[in-house]
Amino acid sequence: MLREQIEEVLPGIYRLPVPLKGNPLKELNSYAIRGSGEGEGGKHLLIDVGFRTESCREELLEGLSLLGIQMEDTDILVTHLHADHCGNGPDLIKEGNKIYISRVDGEFILGNGKEDGVAVLHNIRVERLRRNGIQEELIQEMLASTPSKNLAPDRSYRDYTLLDEGDELKAGDYTLKAVYTPGHTPGQMCFEILGTGAMLLGDHVLFDITPNITDWPGMEDALGSYLDSLEKIDGYEVTLPLPGHRKPADFHQRIKALKAHHQRRLEECRQVIKKLGKARLYEITGNMTWKIRANSWDDFPPAQRWFALGECLSHIDHLKKTNQITQHEEGGQIWYEA
Numbered sequence: 001m002l003r004e005q006i007e008e009v010l011p012g013i014y015r016l017p018v019p020l021k022g023n024p025l026k027e028l029n030s031y032a033i034r035g036s037g038e039g040e041g042g043k044h045l046l047i048d049v050g051f052r053t054e055s056c057r058e059e060l061l062e063g064l065s066l067l068g069i070q071m072e073d074t075d076i077l078v079t080h081l082h083a084d085h086c087g088n089g090p091d092l093i094k095e096g097n098k099i100y101i102s103r104v105d106g107e108f109i110l111g112n113g114k115e116d117g118v119a120v121l122h123n124i125r126v127e128r129l130r131r132n133g134i135q136e137e138l139i140q141e142m143l144a145s146t147p148s149k150n151l152a153p154d155r156s157y158r159d160y161t162l163l164d165e166g167d168e169l170k171a172g173d174y175t176l177k178a179v180y181t182p183g184h185t186p187g188q189m190c191f192e193i194l195g196t197g198a199m200l201l202g203d204h205v206l207f208d209i210t211p212n213i214t215d216w217p218g219m220e221d222a223l224g225s226y227l228d229s230l231e232k233i234d235g236y237e238v239t240l241p242l243p244g245h246r247k248p249a250d251f252h253q254r255i256k257a258l259k260a261h262h263q264r265r266l267e268e269c270r271q272v273i274k275k276l277g278k279a280r281l282y283e284i285t286g287n288m289t290w291k292i293r294a295n296s297w298d299d300f301p302p303a304q305r306w307f308a309l310g311e312c313l314s315h316i317d318h319l320k321k322t323n324q325i326t327q328h329e330e331g332g333q334i335w336y337e338a
C-alpha cells in the first residue's frame with residue numbers, strides 16, 4: 001500500500017484500501033482512527049481488517065506503519081461477521097487490546113460450543129437447500145467453493161467484546177455510536193461518528209455494488225429486516241458515508257435506489273413463481289436475471305450459484321412473509337405458488 005492510496009476522510013481518520021485478491025469486491029475499505037495517546041480515546045481504533053490471508057495482513061500493516069500506527073496500541077472494531085471484514089482480527093490483535101463486534105454477529109462467530117458458527121450456518125443452510133430440492137452433488141460443489149471457511153477468523157480466539165445498540169466507543173477525539181442494521185448479516189452494525197455527519201456503514205449501504213442479501217438461520221425474513229434497516233438509517237443526517245467497499249456517493253439517494261432495486265427483484269421473483277406454477281427453488285433462481293458472465297444458469301460457477309440461491313431464498317422469504325406467495329411441502333420437498 002502506498003501513502004497516496006490512503007485517504008484522510010476526517011482529521012485523524014484514514015481510509016486504507018486493502019486488496020481482496022481474486023474477489024469481485026476488489027478491495028476492502030479499512031478505516032483507522034488515530035488515538036490521542038492517553039486516557040479514554042488514547043488507543044487507535046482499526047475498523048474492518050480483511051480476509052485471514054497473509055496478503056491482506058501485510059497490506060494493512062504496511063498502510064498502518066505509513067501512518068505511524070502500531071497494533072500494540074490499537075483496538076479492532078468489525079462491522080459484521082463476513083470474513084473480508086473480520087477474518088484477520090485474531091491474527092492482528094495484540095495482548096490487552098480488544099476486538100469489538102455486535103453481540104448478534106459475535107455469537108454467530110463463536111458458534112454453539114461444539115462447532116464454530118460458520119459450520120453451524122452451513123449445516124442449516126445445506127438442510128434447507130436439500131428440502132428445496134437442490135441436488136447433493138451441487139451442494140457439495142458449492143460448499144467446497146465458498147470462501148468463508150478458510151478465510152474466516154482463527155477459531156481459537158474467543159475474547160470478542162460484544163456491542164449492543166447505542167454502545168459508544170472513544171478513539172482520539174471521536175465518539176462512535178453503534179446502530180444495529182440487521183439484514184446483510186443478522187447483526188451488521190453501522191457506527192455514527194458523533195458530531196461529524198460521518199457514518200461507518202460496513203456493507204449495509206454500498207454505492208456501486210448492491211449488498212448481498214441472503215437467507216440466514218434464525219431470521220424469518222432477512223430481506224424484510226434489511227429494508228427496515230435501510231429505513232432506520234435513512235433517518236440519520238449522514239453527509240460523509242464510509243462504506244466497507246468502493247467509493248461513497250449521495251447517501252439518501254442511494255438508500256432510495258436500493259429500496260427500489262429490491263422491490264423490482266421481489267416483483268421479478270413473484271412473476272417467475274407465477275409463470276412456473278409449481279415452482280421449485282432451483283428453477284426460480286435460474287429464471288431470474290443475474291449479472292454474471294455465464295451462458296446459462298447451469299454454467300454459473302458453484303460459488304456464484306451458492307450466492308444466487310441464497311439471494312433468491314431471501315426474496316422468497318419476504319414474499320412469503322408478506323403473503324404474496326405460499327409454500328407447500330410434499331414428501332419432504334418444498335415448492336412455491338404465487
Ligand SMILES: [Zn+2]
Nearest residue numbers: 080082184203
Ligand atoms: Zn459483508
